[in-house]
Amino acid sequence: MAKIIVVTSGKGGVGKTTSSAAIGTGLALAGHKTVIVDFDIGLRNLDLIMGCERRVVYDFVNVINGEANLKQTLIKDKRTENLFILPASQTRDKDALTREGVEKVLNELAKDFDFIICDSPAGIESGAMMALYFADEAVVVTNPEVSSVRDSDRILGMLSSKSRRAEQGLEGIKEHLLLTRYNPERVEKGEMLSVEDVKEILAIELVGVIPESQAVLNASNSGQPVILDKDSDAGQAYLDTIKRLLGEQVPFRFLNVEKKGFMKRIFGG
Amino acid sequence: MSLLDYFRSSKKNTASTAKERLQIIVAHERKRRNGPDYLPQLERDILEVIRKYVDIPADQIAVSLEQRGDQISVLELNVTFPDDKR
Numbered sequence: 328m329a330k331i332i333v334v335t336s337g338k339g340g341v342g343k344t345t346s347s348a349a350i351g352t353g354l355a356l357a358g359h360k361t362v363i364v365d366f367d368i369g370l371r372n373l374d375l376i377m378g379c380e381r382r383v384v385y386d387f388v389n390v391i392n393g394e395a396n397l398k399q400t401l402i403k404d405k406r407t408e409n410l411f412i413l414p415a416s417q418t419r420d421k422d423a424l425t426r427e428g429v430e431k432v433l434n435e436l437a438k439d440f441d442f443i444i445c446d447s448p449a450g451i452e453s454g455a456m457m458a459l460y461f462a463d464e465a466v467v468v469t470n471p472e473v474s475s476v477r478d479s480d481r482i483l484g485m486l487s488s489k490s491r492r493a494e495q496g497l498e499g500i501k502e503h504l505l506l507t508r509y510n511p512e513r514v515e516k517g518e519m520l521s522v523e524d525v526k527e528i529l530a531i532e533l534v535g536v537i538p539e540s541q542a543v544l545n546a547s548n549s550g551q552p553v554i555l556d557k558d559s560d561a562g563q564a565y566l567d568t569i570k571r572l573l574g575e576q577v578p579f580r581f582l583n584v585e586k587k588g589f590m591k592r593i594f595g596g
Numbered sequence: 597m598s599l600l601d602y603f604r605s606s607k608k609n610t611a612s613t614a615k616e617r618l619q620i621i622v623a624h625e626r627k628r629r630n631g632p633d634y635l636p637q638l639e640r641d642i643l644e645v646i647r648k649y650v651d652i653p654a655d656q657i658a659v660s661l662e663q664r665g666d667q668i669s670v671l672e673l674n675v676t677f678p679d680d681k682r
Contacts, residue, residue: 472614473614473617473618476618476622477618477621477622477625480622480625480626481625484625484626484629488629514611517609517610517611517612518609518610518611519611520611520614520615520618521611524611524614524615527615528615528618528619528622
């Protein structure tokens with residue numbers, strides 16, 4: 328049985344696609360056959376982050392409409408075994424995704440894959456609702472910033488009321504908090520919400536903390552999921568996150584400021 | 597933070613302000629979310645009625661519906677009157 332995980336946030340620009348790419352790649356690296364599905368119809372971007380933008384022939388909506396089959400449409404990742412991408416359509420038709428259509432495609436994917444990662448668009452419109460509807464688990468990507476935390480709480484409300492599991496009275500979606508763009512220095516100065524603050528407000532289990540990192544932009548520039556940059560802080564933090572998603576207990580890293588030397592303490596820098 | 601920064605800074609801690617604001621708005625919105633759709637309109641209507649008699653600001657009224665057990669829901673109405681109008 329495939330596990331469906333939605334990567335969602337409400338707010339835009341917090342790192343949903345970066346996280347979807349990293350999580351999908353990480354699960355595949357751990358030996359699980361994984362597909363990442365881009366639900367951001369009209370604003371396809373997962374292909375760019377995964378570095379397969381020139382290999383897109385058919386898309387999600389083509390499959391729903393029966394214009395192409397899954398085998399023709401899925402893009403096999405060239406770097407990572409067991410990893411596939413289902414690109415979003417560029418159509419401007421907001422209603423291109425129907426619940427029946429999405430269900431059909433997910434059911435077909437579920438026969439073949441261990442994990443289906445749904446990369447949600449921002450907002451609470453139909454695309455975002457479609458991405459979370461069939462989920463078994465949710466990774467709620469949040470920045471330590473007021474509007475992002477508030478929107479995450481909004482999305483948590485949707486997860487518990489507007490999903491298939493909620494409507495059918497099944498066990499609720501398992502919710503995970505993924506805190507991204509975390510800057511321990513600013514937290515220490517009292518300029519940024521801390522991990523504990525965000526955990527207290529949202530009251531869900533923490534699955535990972537990704538530090539604000541130059542590696543993320545470098546990764547997207549080159550179309551390479553940041554989790555493959557194993558020397559980087561962000562890459563390592565995502566690797567830890569994958570282990571926790573798979574049920575391992577891993578201590579959190581990158582939460583504290585690196586100790587500075589004596590001169591720096593006096594004169595700053 | 598360097599030692600010089602320490603003496604320079606007298607600003608207040610913005611992260612704790614953020615946390616307080618979030619706690620309030622999130623609690624407020626969760627209450628809304630769990631209540632029935634007519635609650636905001638009911639709140640506005642009650643406010644209008646009270647305002648016919650006493651001039652109170654809009655944020656001085658709170659209406660909530662609480663579920664107590666399976667059978668009973670309690671509609672709770674909290675109105676804060678200004679001191680001089682009592």
